[in-house]
Amino acid sequence: MQKRAIFGGKTLPYLLLLPQLFVVGVFFYWPASQAVWQSFLLEDAFGLNTSFVWFENYKELFADAGYYRTMLTTGVFAIMVAGLSLSLALLLAVQADKSIHGAGVYKTLLIWPYAVAPAVAGVLWIFMFQPSLGVIAHAMRNFGIDWNPLLNGNDALLLVVMASTWKQISYNFLFFLAGLQSIPRAVIEAAAIDGASRTRRFWTIILPLLSPTVFFLVVVNIVYVFFDTFGIIDAMTQGGPSKATETLVYKVFFDGRLGGNLGSSAAQSVILMVMVVALTAVQFRFIERKVAY
């Protein structure tokens, strides 16, 4: 089969590319360049006067202790969610990969949370843990556990971590299961005959063979925590109490939309953009190198 199309001139191929380029340009490059441009501007409090201030917004941002605090929160949040959701999903996938009765039902049920919208997931969890009306909050109070995500910052962070983890496990589970199923049975059997115990087989054979999947998921999970948890945070804590659950993305929204500081907000989104581009680049480099066994 011939995969290369041959065109007579240069007009037609460019013409055919145009719709795609148009979409990418309008929906990605234009807003992105707008953000970069905005990040160099400073608006006065009434929105009457805009002046070009070069890197003033960035300087201000990096001088702000609050920004570093948000970075730290995001980092902790990302490590916890990625770590928890990856390890739990792997555990579940390893169990599901065994030939068990009702494996199909089990798998289907595990995939469901992924279909729940982030905001809905947030609302579900806050309902359960809301100190005044949540079922679980009520039960915990009866056991004498003092846990209040509305007042205690760490409690709030933990709640957001749980909700985000719960939501992401399905996705990770799917990839882990697919990864596990692509490992030839005979290889595992050979290892069993070679005297490797179940645990040793997992650490020396299964996990190394799964490492491309793990790596891919680590990157995807970090991106997820950075961006897609916005809905959960907005529905559950709005970044509070006292910014304990404020992630970088939530701060962009908070400063720009609610705080009206468009310049700083734009600068923050540019920084985020750079982070994601870096992550994606790393992922592409490694995936190309490591995936082909």
Place this chain on the structure above:
Amino acid sequence: MASVELTNIKKVYPGNVEAVRDVSLTVPNGSFTVLLGPSGCGKSTLLRMIAGLETITSGTCKIGERVVNEIEPAERDIAMVFQNYALYPHMSVYDNMAYGLKNRGTPKSEIEKRVREAAALLAIEDYLTRKPRALSGGQRQRVAMGRAIVREPQVFLFDEPLSNLDAKLRVTMRLEIKRLHNRLNATSIFVTHDQVEAMTLADQVVVMNAGKIEQIGAPGEVYKHPASRFVASFIGAPAMNLMPGRIAEAGSVETPGGKLPFDAKRFSASGEVEVGIRPEDIRTADGANGVPFKAELVEELGATRLLHGNFGTTPIIVAIPASGTQYESKEVRLTVDPAAVHLFDRTTGRSLAR
């Protein structure tokens, strides 16, 4: 090294699928036993039960003096070579071979020594640092065998190890396995559907069909004295000619092509039987004696020539040496050595040999 003894082994899968039904078999110490049969006959299942990769529904499996039914594969002191090699893709050739020894806590110097020895034996010393994906099919199969050898197990199990190789390489590897066995003299059980592999490698061939053993014997034995119609038609290429017959008088059987004498000392038969004659046991005769035969089609194989035609009303194949005479569309006469006529029970398919 040890013998393997299977007694009344059965394997029933969920849904009442009987993969292996009542198999008893002894593999003597140092023997090279080949399980031969068509796909789905239960030979691989049987091997996997010996390895401990499948549970045994009923019966006992003994390796040496030990009943291993409930013993983990790792503890059975066996090594297995798989059809698709089953090498660990993320490990170097050296690590692939060393893995089993490492798991058992063998000292490093000992591992090194054994891996080097096995590598030398299999001529893969130059590839020890490579990953399996950088090797050819034949080299991978060698590594898989090396992985088995370094363990110095009681029993070697081979699950169709040559069927993923191309025809030429298969012949080479077959010879190498044979040579290796002659040298190590380890008890080996080899599963294959290829009768040539079975005949050339085995000192004991176990022919299986539909979960049962049809015949156990030396390669020459199963060829010369097939115990059933199935063995007769499965072993030998081209397959044995089979036709209905009726014993009218002592020592002679009535076939569609005419009367054929048989060795009455070997067979005790009467009434309706199934007659089997190997293509290579049929001779062409010039005289007026014998059954008239016209070759409708001739296949030239170089050393031999296959004549296709009708023996009375039954289509048969005759294999003759490819000498000068052309037989196509020419009437000839065929004779059969009475000693080469096999008789089988028409209903059970068992040989009627005494």
